[in-house]
Every structure is written in structure tokens, then in C-alpha cells.
Amino acid sequence: MRILCTNDDGYTALGLTVLASAASAIGEVTIVAPDREQSATSHSLTLFHPLRSRRTVDGAHVVDGTPTDCVLLALNELLPRRPELCLSGVNHGPNMGEDVLYSGTVAAAMEATVMGIPAIALSYTGDRPEEIEGWEPWLLKLLRQLAEGDRFPDDTLISVNLPAVPPDEVRGVRVTTLGTRRYSDSITRAKDPAGRDYYWIGGGVSSWSGGEDSDFRAVQDGYISVTPLHLDLTNYRLLEELRGWNLTL
Numbered sequence: 001m002r003i004l005c006t007n008d009d010g011y012t013a014l015g016l017t018v019l020a021s022a023a024s025a026i027g028e029v030t031i032v033a034p035d036r037e038q039s040a041t042s043h044s045l046t047l048f049h050p051l052r053s054r055r056t057v058d059g060a061h062v063v064d065g066t067p068t069d070c071v072l073l074a075l076n077e078l079l080p081r082r083p084e085l086c087l088s089g090v091n092h093g094p095n096m097g098e099d100v101l102y103s104g105t106v107a108a109a110m111e112a113t114v115m116g117i118p119a120i121a122l123s124y125t126g127d128r129p130e131e132i133e134g135w136e137p138w139l140l141k142l143l144r145q146l147a148e149g150d151r152f153p154d155d156t157l158i159s160v161n162l163p164a165v166p167p168d169e170v171r172g173v174r175v176t177t178l179g180t181r182r183y184s185d186s187i188t189r190a191k192d193p194a195g196r197d198y199y200w201i202g203g204g205v206s207s208w209s210g211g212e213d214s215d216f217r218a219v220q221d222g223y224i225s226v227t228p229l230h231l232d233l234t235n236y237r238l239l240e241e242l243r244g245w246n247l248t249l
Helices: 014-023 067-078 104-114 129-146 215-220 236-243
Strands: 002-006 028-034 053-055 061-063 085-092 119-124 156-162 172-175 180-184 187-191 197-201 205-209 223-230
Touching: 002 014, 002 067, 014 028, 014 085, 014 119, 014 129, 028 067, 053 067, 061 067, 067 104, 085 104, 085 129, 104 119, 104 156, 119 129, 129 156, 129 223, 156 215, 215 223
Parallel strands: 002 028, 002 085, 028 061, 085 119, 119 156, 172 223
Antiparallel strands: 053 061, 156 223, 180 205, 187 197
8 A cells, every 4th residue: 555644743743753654564655744844734735936845865755835735746746656545644732623624734634635545634632742652553553444445435534633641541442523622812912122013823721612422522531533524514404594595696
């Protein structure tokens, strides 16, 4: 199996190294990853300046663009043969609930899905990324199961979140839905040395909500969360109601 590995934390990130090592046990791995941190870039493309790629001594392709750029270049220019699976991660932080709308990790897997490649986004929900290394044996077990046979429905990717527990204490795997995450106090306002206002987005306090089958409840309970995500964002339940509005010009 030919496997493309990418991420949004940059090509030197430990999570990518661990993921590529685990994936190498089930296939031929090629890394195409950003040259720097690209968290929260979502599905953005670089349109207004050229992209550059270079090879590292271990054969990885390093791109000065977003995770979506990396997947596009990999599939259209950099790889001699089309991969059969795309793995994105392991992200240094969770990608649950609304996080999937902002995540470069999830967007890279989504771009592969758009291009017809089965894809899995993987994230670690703890705040100590050095702990990801201990998850390699569990990642290998999970990847072998997820990549087995022709299991991926069209237009669907899988988002995996690892709980912030020691790997030998993980309680199992749950198939989950997206929870809901809300931030407060996430913008800091301050003044620069010239006395002008500036704003810093990030930090703050987040709160979770959702049903018993939601992703955040699974990882809170010590389970690996596995969530299927679909490219079609249509709210089919509201189609007839919206048609009943009789919108006209």
C-alpha cells in the first residue's frame, strides 16, 4: 500500500514522525508536509505566490505552504504514483467538534478525500505532545483495521482523537459524533510600544457539550474517538422547510 503522510504542525513535528513510523509497517510511506506550523489554516490554498518544495535527507518533501497545498502538490506533482491512503497528523492537540472546521490536519485529509483518496486525520488531545511517541503501537493496530479492504464510503474521511491517558490505560475505541465546543475570552487586546491597539486570537477558556456518543465524551472517558466526516454539508432535514419559505425575486 502506498501511503501519503502529512500534517499541519510542520515536517519536524513528533506526531508526524510517530505516524509515519507506524504507517511504514503497513505500506510504503512518503511524507509531504509544511515547512512550518500551519495550525488553524483550515482548507486554505496558496494562490498569490509560488510554492516551493525541497527534499530532506530522509526523502521527505517539505513545502512552504498549507496542508492542503501539500496534498495537492503530492497528488499532482511530487509523487510518482498515486497513494492509496492519506494520513494526516498526529496533531499536537485535539480536533473535535467545531475544531474540524479550522483544523489544517483535518483539511489535509479532506483534500485527499476530495481527490478520491481514502483519508484519516489523527489528533492527540493531551497538552504534552512528547507523549505521542508512546502511542505508536496502538496507532499501528488502529491503522491496520481502518485501512483494511475497501471500507471507505465515497466523500467520507475519518477523524481520530487519542485520549490524554497513558496508552496502556486506554479503554477501547468508540465511534462518535462531533461534539460542540465554545470559546470565551479567546481574544486579547493590548497596546504595542507605539501605543496602538493590537489583538491576539487564541487561548481563552473552552467548554464542551454534546450527547453520550460525542467525541469529547469518548476521550474524557479514556476511549479513542473515531468520527466519520462527510464532505456534503447540506442539511437535508431542512430542505423541505426552506422550500416552504417560497423564496422569490
